[in-house]
Amino acid sequence: MSTQEKQQDADLFSVRREKLDELRSSGIEPYGDRFPVTHRAAEIASRYDELEGQEVAIAGRLMGKRIQGKAGFADLQDFTGKIQVYVRRDDMGEDVYKLFKKLDIGDIIGISGRVFRTGSQAITVAVASFSLLSKSLRPLPEKWHGLKDVDLRYRQRYLDLIVNPDVKEAFLTRVRIIKEIRRFMDDLNYIEVETPIMQPIAGGATARPFVTHHNALDMPLYLRIALELYLKRLLVGGFEKVYEISRVFRNEGISTKHNPEFTMLEFYQAYADLGDMITITEEMLSSVVQSVSDSMQIRYGEQEIDFTPPYKRMSMLEAVRSYTNEDFSHFDAGLAYEQARSLGLAVERGTSWGKILNEAFETFVEDKLVQPTFITGHPVDISPLARRNREYPLLTERFELFINTWEIANAFTELNDPIDQRQRFEQQVQEREHGDEEAHVMDEDFLNAMEYGMPPAGGEGIGIDRLVMILTNSPSIRDVILFPTMRPREI
């Protein structure tokens, strides 16, 4: 059987598998050792003038091969980018050159050689020697179109990262954003802490949790849906400025804007209030935008979003009035019901005033809020952890920051009255009994903490993933989460 005939009934994997065996039997280890790298691709390009004629050692993945007889070119890709390498039979000897020609695209190699420019001015390393560091057994996606199938891109993110350079950029931006936020919080002398991910009661937000079970304790544990209640326990414990950036989990639908696990920043500051949170938010966002972009104006799809502070502020009542011409400031559930009906909202009779207002807001206002806008003064019955407004007890001292129509941040002057907090929980428990699976459950331990005295405080949560989406112009949350949740599938 000729090699060619053998090829015909062999798939690409077994062809490479055979190459690997041949390498081994000729004494070459296809999975090499430590390779001392002296330079990286981008560096050789940016410092070419100094490096011309110098000996360099680089390692990376072979991404292109242009052999032309007794010499040839190849592209090597490392974390910083691609660089061309040049191989010549007369430089490396017949055997080594043959070996190089046998390499597959996707193999990881280390080379050493001298930096030069070709006739067409391409910065190139003339290979003096090379070693195979890792044989690749599977063919990479096509070099020109890359990997487009979104399903494969998310499931096999490693391939996406190898062949689609923009993908790496978005994730590097994500890292920069989070780093900048940490720097910002640290500079304000906030203390970063870690609180339980598995909790006996999942509180701090209205959402369905994931449940697991602890065998030794023989009890259910919930993956946290928010960071809030533990961070507030730390306020009781004397931490005056505290923050956490970490994953929370919500057992809900998946969409371009929702992943079951996502990253939140939450921070709490004793003796502060909502106004302080507004200031911090504006300063933080403008500093983050500054650090990842040259401009305060960010393009997201068709929109241009201006992060220059101060951001627009509007109370929920004002916002609803200005988009519907209906005034809900009477605080009367019956009147609100009539207004909702005339606006075409499908609300049930008996729905509370606050829920109706919120419904009107979500339906008629939310999708208009493209530029950063603080919406303030949320009804108390949708804000069980926020302090009441002193003048209007049906409202709270709360804001949500909307950007690109998405809720990006949520903050309030924290409720620190344990009696009121208990009543709020009781209200939530009732709603849960009436079928609202997302309502809070009673958290006696949290109340116990608050009964020892929690300082007045301002607190805030920021959804990091959506912020990253906006700042990287990513249409899907899956473009900013390295390994988004997917239904498993055979490869």
Place this chain on the structure above:
RNA sequence: GAGCCAUUAGCUCAGUUGGCAGAGCACCUGACUUUUAAUCAGGGUGUCCCGGGUUCGAGUCCCGGAUGGCUCACCA
């Protein structure tokens, strides 16, 4: 959870009225010592997502299912 759309070679994609399964890249063989989506000559490597049905004949039409995308619902 609902509606619409998609699924064909390792990847990116064609596939006509229902009539032998196709191209480019990748891969294999050969030529080529400064190319760069290298080029030239030759080679098609397939569970047409899965299961039924209609038909002389199904990648194509019908039904059911799987997975994904978009929109909506829920949510941040």
